Amino acid sequence: MKGTRMATWLSVLVFAVILLKAEGVDVGLTYVQSAVPKGAVCLDGSPPAYHFDKGFGAGINNWIVHFEGGGWCNNVSVCLDRRDTRLGSSKNMDQTASFSGYLSNKQKFNPDFYNWNRIKVRYCDGSSFTGDVEAVDPKTNLHFRGGRIFVAVIEDLLAKGMRNAQNAILSGCSAGGLTAILQCDRFRSLIPAGAKAKCISDAGYFINVKDVSGAQHIQEFYSQVVATHGSAKNLPASCTSRLSPGLCFFPENVVSQIKTPIFFVNAAYDSWQIKNILAPGVADPHGQWRECKLDIKKCSSGQLSVMQGFRTDFLSALSGVGNSPARGKFIDGCYAHCQMGTQETWMRADSPVLAKTTIAKAVGDWYYETRPFHEIDCTYPCNPTCHNRIFDNNQKDD
Incomplete structure (x- = not known):
């Protein structure tokens, strides 16, 4: 009996591995050596890199450039911790x-x-690919060159x-989703000129709200990111001409001016926003x-x-998107972050749906x-198709 059960579990494991292989493909890493002479380098001065799975058949001349997420570093000390x-x-x-x-x-x-x-x-730059500081302090060897990386990768x-x-x-998840917003028109x-170009932001619409202690934590943090990385020159001029550069890191202040x-x-x-904007550790010293x-x-x-108040603020900040067919939104009522890059939330039998539509179908139709497609979900916990995230103590959410 014990042996039979073990064999059954081994069969289940093998099937799961086969299923994962069927859904995903491992893609090798390519270093962009041509970026180095342009000074378009990571925090430590190493070349930027990407994974490239080539198109085929009818898709040979169609391109997705998707930017990875991973938060930001807002001062030299934090960037040093991130550098290596x-x-x-x-x-x-x-490597894959x-x-x-x-x-x-x-x-x-x-x-x-x-x-x-x-x-x-x-x-690898910590600024959502917006930074550009020429000087490099030899004591830290920190390079703030995210904006140069963006251009060098596209070239x-x-x-x-x-x-x-x-x-x-042009697309991205989290901090990369913010890249897709801030760099959308530059990508275009x-x-x-003859290509049909569009942008998609997955979990990149970070909003400017006070935390649970009443402090403007994220506003101050973003202002520090922009100042440290010299990001102002790579933020939309339609925003920086009327607001301080730190405020132009927030999508709500730039989205109405995006032409693409x-x-x-x-x-x-x-x-991520609940954990780091609404209730960051600094605003919750007793861990409530x-x-x-x-x-x-x-x-x-x-x-x-x-x-629920955060949701109300989020929808208010989203109002600048409008309802033009050139814009689209899939705003589910889930506790989640980055839903396009995993099969279970992109398109599967049990994926999240709005108006009976998966994210994959909504994005493709648009x-x-x-x-x-302009759908906003009802309030939590009304949507039974949500894949709400459950974290362990050390799990990152980027």
């Missing part, structure tokens, strides 16, 4: 990345984009075939929010009420202009 990790150095990046969901090369799991050229750009891909693009998408200007079509995928109860942030089902009624 995968988020500050290409020397410490994994698994592509699934929106980046899958399987038609069954990604029907609209499976045969496109799909690139995942690794994040490298143009040389590798994107100059012939018929369709092109860098690629061929753009789609927003976001949870109204974004788990700790269990709630790990698992939304453990939130008290009072905490849920505060989170990109190909089959139908517009």
Whole structure:
């Protein structure tokens, strides 16, 4: 009996591995050596890098350039802590990345984009690819060059075939989703004029609200990021001409001026924002929010009420997106963050849906202009299709 049970579990394990292999593909790392002479380097001075899975068939001239997330560093000390990790150095990046969901090369799991050229750009600058400081302090060897990396990566891909693009998408998750917003029009200007270019932000719509202690924590933090990295010159001039540069790191202050079509995928109860903007550790010294942030089902009624207020603020900040067919939004009522890059939330039988539509279908219909999509979910916990995140104590959410 014991042997039979063991054999059964081994069969289940083998099947799970086969399923994962079917859904995802491992893609090797490419170093952008051509970026180094341009000073377009990671925090430690190493070359930027990306994973590139080439398109095929009818998708040979279609391109997705997807930027990785991973937070930000707001001063020299924090950037030093980051410099020698995968988020500050290409020397410490994994040599392969698994592509699934929106980046899958399987038609069954990604029907609209499976045969496109799909690139995942690794994040190693700490400024959502906006920084540009010429001087390098020899004591720290910190390079604040994210804005240069953005341009150098696009130029490298143009040389590798994107100059012939018929369709092109700039996208990203989390801090990379913010990149897709802030650099959307620049992307349009860098690629061929004849290409259909659009942008997609996954969990990149960070909002400017007070934390639970009443402090403007995220506003101060973003101002420090922008100052440290010299980001002002790479933020939309339509915003910096009227607001301080730190405020132009918030999508709500730039979105109405974006000219390129753009789609927003976001949870109204974004788990990163709840954990780091609404109730950061500095605003919760006694850890009253700790269990709630790990698992939304453990939130008290009072905490849920505060989170409902956050949702209201989020929807208010989102109002600048408008309802033009050139814009789109899929705002579910889930406790989640980054939903396009994993198969379970992109498109599977049990994926989150709004108006009976998965994220994959909504994004594909919008990109190909089959139908517009502007859906905002009801309040938590009304949507039974949500995949609400549950974290362990040390799990990152970027």
